Every structure is written in C-alpha cells, then in structure tokens.
Amino acid sequence: xxxxxxxxxxxxxxxxxxxxxxxxxxxxxxxxxxxxxxxxxxxxxxxxxxxxxxxxxxxxxxxxxxxxxxxxxxxxxxxxxxxxxxxxxxxxxxxxxxxxxxxxxxxxxxxxxxxxxxxxxxxxxxxxxxxxxxxxxxxxxxxxxxxxxxxxxxxxxxxxxxxxxxxxxxxxxxxxxxxxxxxxxxxxxxxxxxxxxxxxxxxxxxxxxxxxxxxxxxxxxxxxxxxxxxxxxxxxxxxxxxxxxxxxxxxxxxxxxxxxxxxxxxxxxxxxxxxxxxxxxxxxxxxxxxxxxxxxxxxxxxxxxxxxxxxxxxxxxxxxxxxxxxxxxxxxxxxxxxxxxxxxxxxxxxxxxxxxxxxxxxxxxxxxxxxxxxxxxxxxxxxxxxxxxxxxxxxxxxxxxxxxxxxxxxxxxxxxxxxxxxxxxxxxxxxxxxxxxxxxxxxxxxxxxxxxxxxxxxxxxxxxxxxxxxxxxxxxxxxxxxxxxxxxxxxxxxxxxxxxxxxxxxxxxxx
Ligand code: FES
Numbered sequence: 197x198x199x200x201x202x203x204x205x206x207x208x209x210x211x212x213x214x215x216x217x218x219x220x221x222x223x224x225x226x227x228x229x230x231x232x233x234x235x236x237x238x239x240x241x242x243x244x245x246x247x248x249x250x251x252x253x254x255x256x257x258x259x260x261x262x263x264x265x266x267x268x269x270x271x272x273x274x275x276x277x278x279x280x281x282x283x284x285x286x287x288x289x290x291x292x293x294x295x296x297x298x299x300x301x302x303x304x305x306x307x308x309x310x311x312x313x314x315x316x317x318x319x320x321x322x323x324x325x326x327x328x329x330x331x332x333x334x335x336x337x338x339x340x341x342x343x344x345x346x347x348x349x350x351x352x353x354x355x356x357x358x359x360x361x362x363x364x365x366x367x368x369x370x371x372x373x374x375x376x377x378x379x380x381x382x383x384x385x386x387x388x389x390x391x392x393x394x395x396x397x398x399x400x401x402x403x404x405x406x407x408x409x410x411x412x413x414x415x416x417x418x419x420x421x422x423x424x425x426x427x428x429x430x431x432x433x434x435x436x437x438x439x440x441x442x443x444x445x446x447x448x449x450x451x452x453x454x455x456x457x458x459x460x461x462x463x464x465x466x467x468x469x470x471x472x473x474x475x476x477x478x479x480x481x482x483x484x485x486x487x488x489x490x491x492x493x494x495x496x497x498x499x500x501x502x503x504x505x506x507x508x509x510x511x512x513x514x515x516x517x518x519x520x521x522x523x524x525x526x527x528x529x530x531x532x533x534x535x536x537x538x539x540x541x542x543x544x545x546x547x548x549x550x551x552x553x554x555x556x557x558x559x560x561x562x563x564x565x566x567x568x569x570x571x572x573x574x575x576x577x578x579x580x581x582x583x584x585x586x587x588x589x590x591x592x593x594x595x596x597x598x599x600x601x602x603x604x605x606x607x608x609x610x611x612x613x614x615x616x617x618x619x620x621x622x623x624x625x626x627x628x629x630x631x632x633x634x635x636x637x638x639x640x641x642x643x644x645x646x647x648x649x650x651x652x653x654x655x656x657x658x659x660x661x662x663x664x665x666x667x668x669x670x671x672x673x674x675x676x677x678x679x680x681x682x683x684x685x686x687x688x689x690x691x692x693x694x695x696x697x698x699x700x701x702x703x704x705x706x707x
Contacts, residue, residue, distance in 0.1 A: 206528045207452050207478075207486060209266045212378035214259050220399040220416035227253040227394075229577065230412055230422035232401045234260035236381060236563055237555040238428035240570025243309075243384050245577060246393040254385075254393065255412070255420065257400035257429075261381040263695070264430050264562060267530035269450065269474055269490050271464045272306055273324035273372035274299035275351070276561045278336065278468060280343035282538060289346060291587055295539070296347035298584040302567035303373055310380070313387050317379040318479050323463040325357060327366035330469060334365040341367040358461050359475070361518050366465075374464055374476055377563060402699045404434045406552055415699075424577050427545060427554045428569070430562075431533055431684055431697040437546035439590060440697070443533045443557050445684025448472070448493040449504070451512045452486055453524035460485035473514065487522055489515040496531065497670045497681035504529075504674035529675060531684060531695060532560040541590040542569045543576060553577070554590060630655070635671030635678070635689065638707070644668060645705045646678050648689035658691035658702035669702070678702065 204210060231242045234256030242252045254260070274296055283292040310319050328337055337353060344351035344367060351369045385395050396416075403413030404425065412420040427434055431443060460477035467473050474490040491514070492507035508527060516522050535541055535557030542565075545552035553573045558565035568584075575582045586592065630636060635648035637660045646660040646669055658678070660668050667682035677694055678687040686695040691702035 204526045206267050207526045208376060208378040209262060212382055217259055217397040218395050220396050221418045224419050226421040227251050229424045230255060230420050231426045231428055233428035234395060235263050235265040236566030237569045239381050239384050240567045241426050241428060241573045242393055243388045244570045244574035246388050246391040252393040254395045255399045255401050256397050259397050260385050260395060261378045264530055265381060266378050267528050268377055268563060269476055269488050270377040270563060271374055271476055272303050272563050273464060274349055274564060275324040275326060275344060275369040277326050277466055278340050279538060280347050281339045284343045292343060292347040294584050294587045296349050298568045299564045302564040305571060306567050313383055315380055315383040318376040320374050322372055322374050323368050323370045324372040325366045325368045325463055325465050327357060327363040327465060327467050328469055329364055331364040337365040337367055344369060359465060400699060410551055423551060425552045426573055429696050432554050432556050433697045433699050437590060439541055440683050442536045445496055445531060445533055446493050447496045447529055447531045448490055449508055449511050450488060450490045450528050451515050451524055452488045452526040453522045454480060454484040455487045455519050455522050457483055457485045459521060460487055487519055495681060496684045496686060497679035504672055533557050534559045540565050540588055542572055542588040543585060543590050547591050640707055647707055655707050656689040657705040657707040659705055662698060663700040663702060664698040
C-alpha cells in the first residue's frame with residue numbers, strides 16, 4: 197500500500213519481525229503430510245498433525261503469517277456479524293449449532309495453546325458485538341441474538357455499549373478473544389519445529405499430481421512427495437472441484453492508530469452498515485491502545501478500484517469522527533474469500549480426493565475458521581468422525597441450490613470478465629499519458645499490456661492476462677498492484693505474485 201507520510205503497513209507484521217526466512221528444501225523431499233500455505237489455517241493444521249506425531253512440512257510461498265493472517269484485525273470470535281439467523285434458515289437449527297460449536301472450539305483451542313506454550317501474543321478476553329445504528333434494523337439484530345443463543349452462544353440483545361456513539365441495538369456474545377496474530381503464529385511455527393515439523397519459506401507450490409503418494413512441484417525446482425496434502429492457500433491454488441465458482445474475493449481496508457487507553461473500547465465491534473465498520477483495540481505503549489478500524493470493502497480488480505484512496509480517506513474520517521483523539525499510524529488492506537453460502541469450505545479437495553484437503557472461504561473470519569480447520573482436517577486425515585465435517589464439507593450436496601442468487605451473481609461477474617476482457621479497450625492511453633505511480637492497460641504490438649510508471653519515471657510492462665485463468669487485471673493505484681477481478685489474484689508492477697490463486701507471475705513485456 198502507498199503510505200502517506202508517517203503511515204505504515206500492517207501493525208502486526210511490523211511489531212513481530214520474522215528474522216531470517218527459512219530456505220526452500222535443498223533437494224527433493226518426501227514427507228507424510230505437506231501443508232501448502234503458512235497462514236493460520238495451514239500452520240494450525242500442521243501443528244495439530246505434528247502434535248499427534250505426524251511428520252509434517254509446511255511450504256509457504258512468502259513468509260509465514262505475512263499474507264492474509266498478517267493483515268487481519270485478529271478477532272477470535274464465533275459471532276460472525278449476522279450469520280446465525282441466516283444459518284438457521286439455510287442449514288437448520290442443527291447447522292447453526294454445529295457452526296457455533298466448531299467456532300467456539302477453535303477459540304478454546306487457541307486459548308489452550310497460548311496457555312500451554314506460554315505465548316506472549318497480547319491475548320485478551322473480550323466480548324464480540326454486532327451493532328446497528330439504524331433503528332429499522334433492530335428487528336434483524338433481535339433475530340440474530342435469538343438465533344445465536346439457540347445455537348448455544350452466550351448471546352444477548354443490548355442497547356448500550358461502551359462505544360462513544362449511540363447504537364440502536366447490538367448482539368453481544370461474551371467469552372471471545374483478541375490477540376496478536378503474527379506473534380501467535382510465529383510461536384506456533386516454533387513449536388511445530390520442536391515437534392519435528394519443518395517450515396520452508398519462499399517455496400511456492402506450482403503443481404499437484406494426486407496419487408499415492410501425491411507429488412508437488414515447486415518454483416524452487418524441487419519436488420515434494422507426500423501421502424497427504426493440505427491446500428491452505430487462502431484462495432485454493434489447486435481446484436479440480438471448481439471451488440472458484442463458489443468463492444468471491446473481497447478486499448477490505450484497515451486504518452489503525454493510537455488512542456488514550458481510557459477511551460479505547462475493550463470489546464470487539466462490527467456493523468454491517470456503511471459498507472461494514474469493524475472496531476477493536478490492542479495493547480500498545482503506556483497509556484495508549486492501538487485502535488483498529490476496518491471497512492470499505494470492494495472487489496479486487498473490479499471497476500471502482502481506482503477510488504481506494506477515497507475509501508481510505510472515508511474510513512479514516514469515520515474513525516477520527518467517532519474517536520477524536522485517534523492519531524492514525526498505520527493503514528493496510530486485507531483480502532477475504534466469501535463462500536456463496538457463507539459457510540467455509542473445509543474438507544476433501546474434491547469428490548474423488550482421498551489424500552487431498554482444502555480450507556478456504558472463511559469470509560473475513562479466518563482466525564477462528566483457520567484454527568477450526570486445523571482441528572477438523574487433522575481428524576479427517578486420521579479417519580476420525582467429526583460432527584462438523586458435513587457442515588463444512590466442500591462437496592456438500594445441495595449447496596448450489598442453497599447458494600442460489602449469490603452463486604449466479606458471482607458467475608455473472610466472472611463471465612462478464614471472461615468475455616468483456618477479451619474485447620478491445622474503449623480508451624487507448626499511451627505510456628506517455630502515465631504519470632509516476634499510474635498504471636493502465638495499453639495495447640502494444642496487438643497485446644494487452646499492464647504498464648505502470650514508477651516514482652523514478654521508469655516503465656514496467658507485463659502481460660495484462662492473469663496467469664490463473666486469463667481475465668484482464670486492473671490497476672489498484674493506492675496499493676500499486678495489478679488485481680484480477682475474477683478470483684482475486686494480485687501482482688506487483690513487475691509481475692510478481694502478491695496473492696493467489698495464480699501460481700505464475702505475469703509475463704514481462706517490452707514497451
Ligand atoms: Fe482467476 Fe485471475 S484470479 S483469472
């Protein structure tokens with residue numbers, strides 16, 4: 197992200213430096229379980245399996261906890277905005293109960309790990325609240341409180357909160373938690389190593405051949421043979437079951453800064469109003485707390501991404517209006533995948549997959565979801581019965597029917613780009629039109645090129661075709677990145693992958 201004067205990127209990554217990265221494997225490797233992805237889902241799964249005595253290797257394309265997990269707001273809660281009333285209508289009361297059970301089990305698991313391993317990760321117990329300011333939405337909140345209570349959560353409807361502005365109503369669930377996600381995951385990775393597991397950073401997995409064993413190809417030039425493979429890459433990089441048709445990427449912005457500790461809210465808040473606003477605070481320096489405000493979500497690569505700076509300004513203005521003593525210090529963006537039926541996809545990678553698993557579609561609740569996925573997949577690998585398995589099973593029957601409009605809407609969005617992106621652009625700027633920091637799709641030698649001019653005036657040109665499935669990327673000026681509207685892959689101006697599902701960089705072009 198472009199940083200304004202004095203504003204930095206992810207606070208979590210900045211305050212938990214990773215030291216020297218671990219290296220890719222120096223030769224071909226054979227392990228029992230290979231986990232692709234070193235975020236919360238991947239490391240939690242790897243740790244659960246290592247704890248049970250399995251031989252595990254984690255393969256991470258970048259640094260562990262540096263992707264979505266390092267950019268989250270780090271709320272650990274089973275209250276996911278307004279999910280329970282929706283679930284009891286779409287999955288029945290039992291489905292809602294299983295959801296609450298499984299997410300609560302994840303929070304308990306994290307608490308146990310923090311206590312057992314004595315992890316210093318600023319763990320704080322807090323209540324989670326979903327609130328509205330519009331009185332017309334109070335009925336919806338009352339229904340959510342009732343559904344969450346029915347599902348087994350200690351939920352109540354309240355009209356007073358500690359927020360410094362009035363709310364019309366809120367669902368409040370006690371016994372939830374917040375923490376520093378990168379400190380937690382680094383400690384978990386350390387314990388994984390102590391248990392004989394291995395973490396390879398800078399190792400992008402580029403191919404998967406299923407079999408007994410499965411064989412992974414990597415960009416480090418080595419192959420990894422594994423009996424079991426877990427794809428925990430946020431958006432799945434391998435997708436024989438076309439899960440991409442049931443996942444929509446969503447990008448969200450975060451503004452953080454210090455406030456007086458006496459004015460900082462101690463519980464965690466979210467409202468679906470105003471394009472979502474989420475608020476929490478974290479310990480910071482003496483007498484201060486870090487306030488994190490999240491919101492202004494948008495589809496990466498979609499029309500309108502040019503206004504990310506505007507969205508950031510709107511979010512910062514909202515935050516300083518509500519918390520006048522806020523001094524912004526950091527801003528960053530995060531990316532989530534929403535499943536079309538709102539339930540994550542965790543379990544076998546495809547209907548014929550006996551040794552491959554996936555964890556994705558956490559819809560912005562990846563901390564409890566990722567830890568839950570670790571518990572669930574570890575049990576599935578060992579052939580145990582798990583009560584929640586059916587709820588999260590990516591092969592779940594009837595989901596397309598249940599997903600209905602949401603599924604069709606996402607397909608229409610992707611189809612529009614598959615077709616529309618192949619038509620010539622209406623405007624035809626030239627590289628001379630680009631100011632420093634600008635980017636545009638230009639036609640060069642009959643090819644569509646993604647061209648960016650950096651601050652020193654140098655042009656960087658790459659193919660504008662996303663290497664995942666060929667949609668046309670668009671430029672996010674605020675973050676200086678090329679983004680794909682179809683499934684959310686993101687690339688640096690020089691074509692490097694910032695975020696999958698693409699596993700190959702954009703090809704270089706001459707301008
Ligand atoms: Fe799928 Fe670009 S991310 S086509």
